[in-house]
Amino acid sequence: AGGVAGAIAKTAEDTLQLIGLDQEPIVKHIFLSLTELGEGAEDTRRIASRQELLRYAAEPDTINEVIDTLAGARLITVDKDEVQVAHEALIRRWQRLEDWIAEDRERISFFRRLQRAAEVWNGAEQQDDYLYRGSQLMQAESLIKVYSSWRPSSLQEAFIAASKELADREEQIAQEIERTGFENALLLYGFAGIGGALGTGLAALLVAIIDQMTPSLAPFFVLFALLFGAATGLIYVAIFDRWVAGVREGPNWQAWLRGILSGAAAFAICSWWLTTPFGAALPGIMLGVIWGAVAGAGRLWLQRSDRDKRFNIPLVSLLSGIVLALIYMIAQWLLPQFYGGELERFPVWVMLVTGILVPLTILLADEYAASYFSVRRKQ
Numbered sequence: 001a002g003g004v005a006g007a008i009a010k011t012a013e014d015t016l017q018l019i020g021l022d023q024e025p026i027v028k029h030i031f032l033s034l035t036e037l038g039e040g041a042e043d044t045r046r047i048a049s050r051q052e053l054l055r056y057a058a059e060p061d062t063i064n065e066v067i068d069t070l071a072g073a074r075l076i077t078v079d080k081d082e083v084q085v086a087h088e089a090l091i092r093r094w095q096r097l098e099d100w101i102a103e104d105r106e107r108i109s110f111f112r113r114l115q116r117a118a119e120v121w122n123g124a125e126q127q128d129d130y131l132y133r134g135s136q137l138m139q140a141e142s143l144i145k146v147y148s149s150w151r152p153s154s155l156q157e158a159f160i161a162a163s164k165e166l167a168d169r170e171e172q173i174a175q176e177i178e179r180t181g182f183e184n185a186l187l188l189y190g191f192a193g194i195g196g197a198l199g200t201g202l203a204a205l206l207v208a209i210i211d212q213m214t215p216s217l218a219p220f221f222v223l224f225a226l227l228f229g230a231a232t233g234l235i236y237v238a239i240f241d242r243w244v245a246g247v248r249e250g251p252n253w254q255a256w257l258r259g260i261l262s263g264a265a266a267f268a269i270c271s272w273w274l275t276t277p278f279g280a281a282l283p284g285i286m287l288g289v290i291w292g293a294v295a296g297a298g299r300l301w302l303q304r305s306d307r308d309k310r311f312n313i314p315l316v317s318l319l320s321g322i323v324l325a326l327i328y329m330i331a332q333w334l335l336p337q338f339y340g341g342e343l344e345r346f347p348v349w350v351m352l353v354t355g356i357l358v359p360l361t362i363l364l365a366d367e368y369a370a371s372y373f374s375v376r377r378k379q
Helices: 003-019 019-034 059-071 088-093 095-123 134-146 154-210 217-244 252-278 279-305 309-340 348-378
Strands: 078-079 082-085
Touching: 003 019, 003 059, 003 095, 003 217, 019 059, 019 095, 059 078, 078 309, 088 095, 095 134, 134 154, 154 217, 154 252, 154 348, 217 252, 217 279, 217 348, 252 279, 252 348, 279 309, 279 348, 309 348
Parallel strands: none
Antiparallel strands: 078 082
């Protein structure tokens, strides 16, 4: 009537009736714990410790009584602390156990994966690299709550606790990095604005003195120059950094193009304001575009150069001033033929000093901000 396998299955069913259907969840827990899920093969028996079988939402004495009853019926064997199914035929021929396995396969698989991960972590001296993170940790915590009738082992609990602790630490670090990054950005833009204001303000003051501007007009001219200089610094640094940072992984020519364009946009505004009172707004913008293109390229070179910035910053500023002076001299010769009218004739040295002063103050302020950030990171 079914042979030995059938007899074993019948014995299991009779024993369950003897234990009582009210204890069926405990019997189910025991047999599922003693089953090794086959990955593309038949399920087999596995050895479990008595301590593992006691990790169930029931009284330990009750679980021990069920274990002893199953052992007495020769359905399981108990050797010291090791427990296993007596016959693998029970796993393959007892229909009720097959139904239990099919019903709880995902739960069994989850706890086995969790156990293996915890063992690997413990074997690697509990290094953080082996802990759960992100969605994997969230899913594990969620499933532990769903499968609350199965109590995680002490190792599994330690593994999840360590993963949560690591997640909390990383979240705190991420928040600190975000907060520090925001503060650093404000500080950087603030220094850039101040540097631009100082450079352009001094240049405007120099223009006012050379042009012998009336005392009533000169303060307003310098004040507005400070405002436009701050805008120049912000565009030159803030937009430059954002644009160039966006192509760090892209082609090199894109970084140079964006650096040149951001510098051109910033210095065009500066030049436009300085030349507008003299009726030369358009030539001023043209001068500023070329002047800024050189300054933007110089700033990118400054970022990528390994040489000492105490030498590079004055070099970039000097090159910027020379270019502005040369462009100014060329404009004095060419523009009257196309623009109609005379371009305001300042001494060339005024343009040279202006061309040096504006980028120099911005870059020095930017470098001071970078040094300040470095000190904060070390602290």
